[in-house]
Amino acid sequence: MARWGYSIKHIDNRPTPTATGRADGIQPRSMDLLRNMRLKRKIMKHDPARVYEVAFWDPQKSGQGIHRTGTWASCPKFLDSRHPFTTLLHQGLIERVFLDDLEENGVSVQRPWKITGFRNNTEETTYPIEVTFEHVESQEKETVQAKYLFSGEGARSFVREQLGIKVIHKDPIAHVWGVMDGVVQTNFPDIKMKCTIHSGNGSIMVIPRENNLVRLYIQIASSTDKHWNPRKQATIEQVQASAKQILQPYWIKWDRVEWYSVYPISQGIAEKYTLDCRVFIGGDACHTHSPKAGQGMNTAFHDALNIAWKIHHVESGFADPAILRSYESERKSIAEDLLSFDAKYAALFSQRQPSAGEVSATSEQSDGSEEPNEFVELFQASCEFTSGYGIAYGPNVFNWSSDHPARSPLFHPKATTLRTGRVMLNADVTRVTDANPAHLEQEVPVNGSFRIYLFAGVPSITQRAVADFAYNLNKTRSFYKSFERPDIAQVSYHERHNPHSHFFTICTIFAAHRSDIDIAKSLPALLARYSAHIYTDDVEDPRNPNVKAVAHAKMGLDQERGGVVVVRPDGHVACVLQLVEGDRTVDALNEYFTAFVTKRLGREGLQARL
Helix, strand or coil: CCCCCCCCCCECCCCCCCCCCCCCEECHHHHHHHHHCCCHHHHHCCCCEEECEEEEEEECCCCCCEEEEEEEECCCHHHCCCCCCEEECCHHHHHHHHHHHHHHCCCCCECCEEEEEEEECCCCCCCCEEEEEEECCCCCEEEEEECCEEECCCCCCHHHHHHCCCEEEEEEEEEEEEEEEEEEEECCCCCCCEEEEEECCEEEEEEECCCCEEEEEEEEEECCCCCCCCCCCCCHHHHHHHHHHHCCCCCEEEEEEEEEEEEEEEEEEECCCECCCCEEECHHHCEECCCCCCCHHHHHHHHHHHHHHHHHHHHCCCECHHHHHHHHHHHHHHHHHHHHHHHHHHHHHHCCCCCHHHHHHHHHCCCCCCCCCHHHHHHHHHHHHHHCCCCCCCCCCCCCCCCCCCCCCCECCCCCCCCCCCECCCCEEEECCCCCEEEHHHCCCCCCCEEEEEEEECHHHHHHHHHHHHHHHCCCCCCCHHHCCCCHHHCCCCCCCCCCCCCEEEEEEECCCHHHCCHHHHCCHHHHCCHHHEEECCCCCCCCCCCCCHHHHHCCCECCCEEEEEECCCCEEEEEECCCCCCHHHHHHHHHHHCCECCCECCCCECCCC
16 A cells, blocks of 8 residues: 555564564465565565475384375466465565565555554544554554554454454364474475475475575474363473474484574454444454364465555545455455364364375376365365465455346356456466466456456457447446546556556456567557557467467456456456447446445446445
């Protein structure tokens, strides 16, 4: 939001950023997001560990030590990820990337300050939230008036407690875990891989990290134990001794221990994420679970983005404030899915592991090619979820369904492979202006705009439909023209993404070879203005050698006649519709946006109806 020009007051009760420990795993979908935010390179310059495979170790049948029973891909091929690995890096280094970006956009974190109170003055419409802070050391006090308050304080959230929001514990089983980051010497062969290790002496999870660090998770106690103690502690030496026993017949010793902690874990979810659409909670303030699947930080990323672009659209006058209710409905649903998955994952951790044959068959299987067995189905669902590609938002005003107020028959062509509420599929295309290969889903950065992908098919067939699309976009009451930039006459010639509107970026993709496209002749002026976002669908795919327009085909769109895909500012598909001659395609989009924007759209000028 700082990038979009908002004034942000950011406080932290810690005197310094994270120095050691805490979260460390960035899942593939989150890496896509960081790349889309133009932060990936800053993360990768720290040379993080990359986990491409997970190894499973179990007791020898003889009872003498452990042996590897199988491996599987961390992010299998059927997920079609640009980043088919989990990135592992100390949370402090990840934080530093975000802190630097905040500072570049005029925001400094105030430390060490804590929140001491807040209230919503409903009679005040501009800055209704009054928040009081106190310096942790000097007790200096400060009061600010704000439009919104967002709590990312963690599991012991003061804001959540003051709101009286209860945490519902989904799983009665709780665990005490020991976690240790250190530099080790060992002859254990998979120390540079993520490993789940079971032995007669206990279980351990190995997580490789940057700079020769290794993280070990060891379960110290469980509520299923005969003498369960949720406050049970263990020393560094005790955990190291347990690790040595579990890893037998291999040896391990520590050069140094960088961080060590013991903490209880139980599954919990907040009943509400907001009470008034002015004060919100997110991240661990909303959901707690085990650390084994590496989901906590990743879920928080998407919580933050989800509420950020919605507040932006409300405060910019684009959308009705009622859209803020969808933050809770969308993100709480994902947290509930996470907790359900986490319960299964925790059970899997302590039960039978897959055989090498099952693992091999699953890793090679492509989606839908064979009838999967029960384990394969569980594996696919788990990998999809842990990678982040399984995030699926349900139907609402943003995610079109047959119950949406927009009822045009052009919506959701039967052949489309895209699912509303899920991220758009990857696609390789060629940028017309410079012949550069491009990853279509990454071409528009996180800029708060809806992305309008005009799959224009074969130019000779869709010429009239494309011209009509542009003509109707330019009508006074179209969704596009209604939110034209007030400074449009002063917009820089070099503006790539938002030359006409702050809320829309248009990409045009032809099913043609680049040499056959002359932008000035092939496109109306409105679409030609987005010259940096004009592409040709001419990149061959060895997996589909007979397909001429792979990106069109991948989306399930007619390769000759094309279609239109609308993607939300967070990369999730909003709606898909046919591209036809006349005004029906834009009229359908007017219907779609009418459901939540603040202006009258289309020929009837219907009011937004949330």
